[in-house]
Amino acid sequence: MSNAIAVFHGAFGRVCMYAMDRKMAPHGHREGHLVFHVAGPSGQMVIEDKVFPISPGQAVAVSPWQAHYYEPLTTSTPTLALVLYIRPGWFLEAARQVSASMQFGRSGVEVTDYLARLVAETGQVMLDHEQDDPLLEDRLCTLTQAAYDQSWQWTERGAAFTGPETNRRDFRIRNAIRLMQSAIGKELELNHIAREVGLLRPHFYKLFRTQVGLTPNLYLNALRMERAIDQLSSTQDPVADIGYDLGFSSQASFSRFFISNGVVPPSNYRRSVQSIESTLAG
Numbered sequence: 340m341s342n343a344i345a346v347f348h349g350a351f352g353r354v355c356m357y358a359m360d361r362k363m364a365p366h367g368h369r370e371g372h373l374v375f376h377v378a379g380p381s382g383q384m385v386i387e388d389k390v391f392p393i394s395p396g397q398a399v400a401v402s403p404w405q406a407h408y409y410e411p412l413t414t415s416t417p418t419l420a421l422v423l424y425i426r427p428g429w430f431l432e433a434a435r436q437v438s439a440s441m442q443f444g445r446s447g448v449e450v451t452d453y454l455a456r457l458v459a460e461t462g463q464v465m466l467d468h469e470q471d472d473p474l475l476e477d478r479l480c481t482l483t484q485a486a487y488d489q490s491w492q493w494t495e496r497g498a499a500f501t502g503p504e505t506n507r508r509d510f511r512i513r514n515a516i517r518l519m520q521s522a523i524g525k526e527l528e529l530n531h532i533a534r535e536v537g538l539l540r541p542h543f544y545k546l547f548r549t550q551v552g553l554t555p556n557l558y559l560n561a562l563r564m565e566r567a568i569d570q571l572s573s574t575q576d577p578v579a580d581i582g583y584d585l586g587f588s589s590q591a592s593f594s595r596f597f598i599s600n601g602v603v604p605p606s607n608y609r610r611s612v613q614s615i616e617s618t619l620a621g
Contacts, residue, residue, distance in 0.1 A: 341417065343603045343611035345465040348572055351433075351479050352426040355611075356465045357602055358417035363408040364599035367553045368561050370424040371441035372401035373486055374409075375450065375458045378419040382411050386446050393420060396450050400443040400490050403427060404552035404561075409602070421462050425483050433480045434487070444491035451489070457482040508550050511536040515547065515555070523562050524586045529555045564600050567593075571609040578605050 344356040352370050359382065374384060374393050381394035386407040391399045393409075401407050411418060427441040450458070457478060464472040472478075508516075514536045519527070532555070533543035547555045563585050570581045582593025582605075597605040 341598070341602045343607050344419070345613070346572075346608060346611040347465065347475070347613055349476060350426075351429045351476055351483075353424040353568075354461065354465070354479060355422045355424075356462060357420050357422055359409060359420055359602055360411050360414045360417040361598070361602070362410050363602060365406050365408045365557060366560060366564070366600045367404050367406050367557055368424065368564065369403050370426055371403055371430060371443070371483070371487075372399075372405075372407070373423040373425070373448070373483065374399045374401075375421040375423075375454075376418065377421050377458065377462050380411075380413050380416050380418055382409060382418040382420070384409055384446075389446070391446050393418065398448040398450050398454070398486065400446055400448050400486055402442045404558075406553055406557060421458055421465075423479065423483065425479075430480075430483060430487075434484060441487075443487060446490075448486050448489055454482065454485055454489075457485065509546060511538055511543075512547055512550050515543070516551075516558075519555070519559055520562060523559075523566055524584050526586065527559065529559070560596075560600055563596070567597060567605065568601070568608070571605055572612045578609070581605070 341361050342358045344358060346353060346355045356377070358379075365385075375398045376382075376393050376395055381392055384391050384393055384399040384401070384407055386399070386401055386405055391397075393399055425441065430441050448454075461475070461478055461482065464475055515532050518532050518535060529543075530540055533540045536543070538546065544554060547553075547558070551558055553561065567581060567585060570576055570584070571578070574581075576584075578593070579590035582590050585593065587593035587596065594604050594606075597603075597608070601608065603611075
């Protein structure tokens with residue numbers, strides 16, 4: 340069973356120490372995502388049908404809304420991994436480049452000695468609950484920036500990168516997203532949303548994936564996970580009630596969803612959460 344060793348929440352987003360031994364379902368999220376191997380056997384991340392190793396010397400970067408999932412290479416021993424979910428807005432404010440974005444140049448990241456030291460220092464703080472580290476947020480920024488910079492090395496755009504090429508979303512997709520965001524927890528038929536925005540189902544699915552990067556189903560799951568994580572970390576509401584509010588018929592079905600999209604059971608995630616503020620207060 341995968342396990343959350345420690346989870347820190349802060350202005351940056353989330354940083355988690357996970358012991359992972361189960362395959363995840365394909366999913367996506369709005370944060371930039373970095374996964375570093377800490378100990379145990381190697382694993383791999385599948386990003387848009389391409390496989391990238393999570394192993395000593397090799398990390399993985401996932402841009403916001405890229406479809407991906409984790410896959411263990413063995414289930415006999417968990418892989419200990421440091422997993423970052425970095426909010427794009429925080430990174431844009433903290434990044435050295437005025438033109439930076441949270442889009443990574445490539446998914447495979449070589450863990451240099453410098454990156455390995457930052458990962459080890461971050462992991463040490465997370466594993467030692469008695470240790471206060473007022474520089475943790477700065478270290479996370481440095482770690483993210485270093486991985487981001489390296490992801491653009493040896494690419495065609497390289498140092499000349501000035502931001503991702505983004506097209507303005509079709510107004511029908513913008514309307515669909517608004518409908519989905521307003522209906523989290525309600526019985527929602529994607530076919531109905533397609534009709535509401537004036538598209539036939541096949542065209543809706545194709546246009547949505549082209550413009551957002553995920554299928555409508557995966558996007559809706561991402562919204563549910565965001566709401567679930569927020570409720571688990573900021574309220575004392577029973578896990579079953581959180582699941583019911585998100586439209587699940589039972590705590591068991593909510594737990595299965597959370598595990599397949601977030602590695603660990605919701606109750607385990609909640610027990611592991613600490614805010615940076617409470618951590619630094621000692």
